[in-house]
Amino acid sequence: MNLKTKALKKSLWVYHMSGGSCNNCDIEILDCLTPRFDIERFGMVLVGSPRHADVLLCTGIVNKKCIERVKEVYKQTAKPCVVVAIGACACSGGMFRDGYQMGGPLDKIIPVDVYIPGCPPKPEAMIAGIVKVLEKLK
Amino acid sequence: MSALYILFCFVLVFLSFSISGMLAMWVDRKVTARLQFRIGPPWYQNFADFVKLYGKEVLIPEKANTFMFISAPFLGVIATTIAGTIILLVFTKQISFPADAILILYLLTIPSLAIILGGSASGNVLASVGISREMKLLLGYELPFACGLVISAVKSGATTSLGNILQFQQQNGMILGSFSGIIGFVIGILALQGKLGLVPFDLAEAEGELAGGALIEYSGILLGLFKLTRAILLITGPLFLISLYMGGVNIHSPLGIISGILKYLVVLVLFILIKNTNPRLRIDQTLRLFWGWLTLLGIVGIILAIAGW
Numbered sequence: 001m002n003l004k005t006k007a008l009k010k011s012l013w014v015y016h017m018s019g020g021s022c023n024n025c026d027i028e029i030l031d032c033l034t035p036r037f038d039i040e041r042f043g044m045v046l047v048g049s050p051r052h053a054d055v056l057l058c059t060g061i062v063n064k065k066c067i068e069r070v071k072e073v074y075k076q077t078a079k080p081c082v083v084v085a086i087g088a089c090a091c092s093g094g095m096f097r098d099g100y101q102m103g104g105p106l107d108k109i110i111p112v113d114v115y116i117p118g119c120p121p122k123p124e125a126m127i128a129g130i131v132k133v134l135e136k137l138k
Numbered sequence: 139m140s141a142l143y144i145l146f147c148f149v150l151v152f153l154s155f156s157i158s159g160m161l162a163m164w165v166d167r168k169v170t171a172r173l174q175f176r177i178g179p180p181w182y183q184n185f186a187d188f189v190k191l192y193g194k195e196v197l198i199p200e201k202a203n204t205f206m207f208i209s210a211p212f213l214g215v216i217a218t219t220i221a222g223t224i225i226l227l228v229f230t231k232q233i234s235f236p237a238d239a240i241l242i243l244y245l246l247t248i249p250s251l252a253i254i255l256g257g258s259a260s261g262n263v264l265a266s267v268g269i270s271r272e273m274k275l276l277l278g279y280e281l282p283f284a285c286g287l288v289i290s291a292v293k294s295g296a297t298t299s300l301g302n303i304l305q306f307q308q309q310n311g312m313i314l315g316s317f318s319g320i321i322g323f324v325i326g327i328l329a330l331q332g333k334l335g336l337v338p339f340d341l342a343e344a345e346g347e348l349a350g351g352a353l354i355e356y357s358g359i360l361l362g363l364f365k366l367t368r369a370i371l372l373i374t375g376p377l378f379l380i381s382l383y384m385g386g387v388n389i390h391s392p393l394g395i396i397s398g399i400l401k402y403l404v405v406l407v408l409f410i411l412i413k414n415t416n417p418r419l420r421i422d423q424t425l426r427l428f429w430g431w432l433t434l435l436g437i438v439g440i441i442l443a444i445a446g447w
Contacts, residue, residue: 004193
């Protein structure tokens with residue numbers, strides 16, 4: 001493993017993208033930043049622009065309006081980047097899988113590296129998912 | 139003193155200031171985390187960030203002016219390093235020329251200008267909002283900062299040469315010991331806070347609503363260079379303040395170096411305290427603070443300095 005990959009594993013900057021979620025997963029993502037979980041001790045920071053990001057956290061079924069936007073954000077992200085599908089909706093469509101607005105699930109649109117199911121997943125589950133990301137980066 | 143020697147000093151300052159600046163940024167992040175009852179990042183965090191950004195892809199937006207977009211971050215790094223080199227050479231008494239304090243004042247403006255140039259070259263709407271704020275911030279803090287410099291210059295007998303200011307302080311004690319000196323120091327701290335983009339004045343980068351502001355389109359090593367500029371500025375700026383008001387750093391004796399590090403830590407702690415106890419100001423509040431209260435305070439300080447207080 002070279003130095004760059006080692007550094008990447010120590011400093012994952014996270015961009016949070018909502019593909020039409022119900023906001024529940026998004027709140028749980030923000031929970032990871034609170035003092036109880038404090039993901040900054042692993043070097044993870046929430047950034048505002050996909051250009052700065054190493055990890056795309058995608059929540060929600062990707063509805064039809066969002067398909068183009070999600071593709072665009074993925075294109076704008078500086079590679080190497082990891083895509084994480086958070087929540088039952090992003091993983092499989094969840095209870096909305098037969099809905100008329102369903103454009104996803106996420107892995108139909110962009111390549112997904114890690115799935116974290118749950119409605120919403122606990123912050124512990126997300127941290128466990130990110131550990132799987134670190135293994136994948138080897 | 140040959141050009142080669144100055145080049146050597148430049149490289150030395152670049153390496154040492156960027157390493158110590160990143161450590162200072164870590165102190166900032168760690169103390170902030172502890173204040174919020176978090177654990178905070180490990181000491182090598184900023185180095186890991188930089189190496190990671192070096193390994194990332196550099197994306198150049200379609201609408202961008204490519205030359206300006208790529209050259210702006212280098213401009214900031216070079217200007218701050220030159221300012222640091224001049225300050226270091228003044229400390230070692232190898233160089234001092236008339237009005238070098240004003241030269242450093244100019245050089246410390248260039249990092250903000252680099253952000254403005256880079257942001258405007260990127261052709262992004264949010265970046266243009268960010269640079270308009272950065273521009274107003276720059277206009278705001280330069281005026282009181284210049285007032286602070288004038289206070290120091292008047293106190294040390296109407297000289298703008300950093301060497302003379304230091305010599306005056308060696309003979310008569312540091313300028314911070316007088317009323318006008320305290321005023322100048324307060325102004326300098328707040329102006330540097332604005333230069334560094336720390337929290338009460340971080341409106342140009344506003345992660346929340348501007349998604350990174352002027353730096354929104356930067357990725358990879360170019361973003362890393364902006365972080366590096368900030369790291370070097372976090373050393374150069376306080377060193378400039380220390381030499382203006384706190385008697386500089388005597389690098390010829392170990393005791394002098396230790397006291398210099400303590401002085402630096404005092405300034406850094408003040409930055410972190412202000413950062414963690416204040417919410418972000420709006421641009422109109424920032425301008426009212428800088429052009430109103432702080433400039434008035436600066437003028438009062440100049441009058442006090444002329445009166446000999």
